[in-house]
Amino acid sequence: MAQYIYEYKNWPEFTWDEGQISVILGKVRHLQGKVFGQMSGLGFLLKEETMLSTLTLDVLKSSEIEGEILNYEQVRSSIARRLGLEYAGIVHVDKNVEGVVEMMLDATQRYASPLDHERIFGWHAALFPTGWSGMHRIDAGRYRDGEMQVVSGPMGREKVHFQAPSPKVVRDEMDAFLAWFNQVSNIDGVLKAAIAHFWFIIIHPFDDGNGRIARAMSDLLLARSEESSQRFYSLSNQILSEKKMYYQTLQKVQHSSGDITEWLDWFLNCLYRALVNTEETLKRVLQKADFWNEHKETVLNSRQRLMLNKLLDGFDGKLKSSKWAKITKCSADTALRDIKDLIEKGILQQEESGGRSTHYELIPRWNTP
Structure with a gap:
């Protein structure tokens, strides 16, 4: 079995090919500046919405990368409440959703605060409020005291992808990691986010949740590199769409003797693509703003406003009157009246696909995929 990177004498002294990295790092830095420039031109409410x-x-x-699907409305509502933002759809929020949101906001809004053991324990405890991960009881809010392997495959034919350092050295490893994390160095902040992500994953200090915490650390360092708690792009969303390469690159570089060029190259390119995709998000936000600006005098009831916001945010599936009634908690007749009123006002139209049940959509001008 090939040696792991942490088994080499020079661990954790990482090296990389500056020439190979500098071009993509320059592109990332340029696009970061461009995105922030575009955002600073937006009004206050638009900035909040973005x-x-x-x-x-x-x-x-970030949760979906680990196979956990959280409820969109709960996540959005929890974030809006914690940031003191206006948001119509205040809903009941599960404990585990509150925990993930708490960790992410602590990382991005308090990016300038030092990262220490206690703060990371707080993140971990927030991720696992019940002390359980699925069917397994875990040590929430403290480092693991058992061996850790990343495995896949059926029982008896498991494939070991990674063997983490012994639990005996975890505290010392984390001491060294945090000392580096908090010190002011001449390493570019974006590069530091990439190194921290890899280094933490290799230590794998917890029973579970290491990936989510590594991504929160990256977000913290990216916020630090921009000197702003305002987040306008999602690295985790991009990692999810490139999940296979994410794991393949980590798996390959974990056997390196210290050179992490390949990981840095992948991370920076992934971040670059995340920034490019942000322009799409911005387009939707601007379109939503234009819509409400145009309809600021239009008489609409609270049910119609709620559903129009959902449609402008990218409604999942087909909109039928029965769905309208269920979401807005009204009768089928009221739902149909609401919809017909919006058709008369030139906001909604009946979908042409026909079929047995009638679907509705925003008129083409507002209906971007």
Whole structure:
């Protein structure tokens, strides 16, 4: 079996090819500046809306990478409440959702605060409020005291992807990691986010939740690199869409003797693509703003406003009157009246696909995929 990176004498002295990394790092830095420039031109409410959408996406996708699907409305509502933002859809929020949101906001809104053992324990405890991960009891809020392997495959034919350092050295490893994390160095902040992500994953200090905490650390360092708690792009969303390469690259570089160029190259390119995709999100936010600006004098009831916001945010599935009634908690007749009123006002139209049941959509001008 090939040696792991932490088994080499020079661990944790990482090296990389500056020439290979500098071009993509320059592109990332340029695009970061461009995105922030575009955002600073937005009005206050639009900025809030973009940030709320981005943080919601980040929380949802970081959990989805681990196979956990959280409820969109709960995540969005929890973030809005904690940031003191206006949000119509205040809903009941599960404990585990509150925990993930708490960790993400602590990382991004308090990016300038030092990271220490206690703060990380707080994140971990927030991720596992019941002390259980699925069917397994775990040590929430403290480092693992058992061996840790990342495995896949059926019982008896498991494939070991990674063997983490012994639990005996975890505290010392984390001491060294945190000392580096908090010190002011001449390493570019974006590069530091990539190194921290990899280093923490290798230590694998917890029974579970290491991936989500590593991504929160990256978000913290990216916020630090921008000197801003305002989040306008989601790295986790991009990692999810490139999940296979994410794990493949980690698996390959974990056997390196210290050179992590391949990991840094992948991370920076992934971040670059996340920034490119942000322009799409911005387009939707601007469109939503234009819509409400145009309809500021239009008489609409609270049910119609709620459903229009859902449609403008990208409604999942087909909109039928029965769905309208269920979401807005009204009768079928009221739902149909609401919809017909919006058709008369030139906001909704009946979908042309026909079929046995009638579906509705925003008129083409507002209906971007």
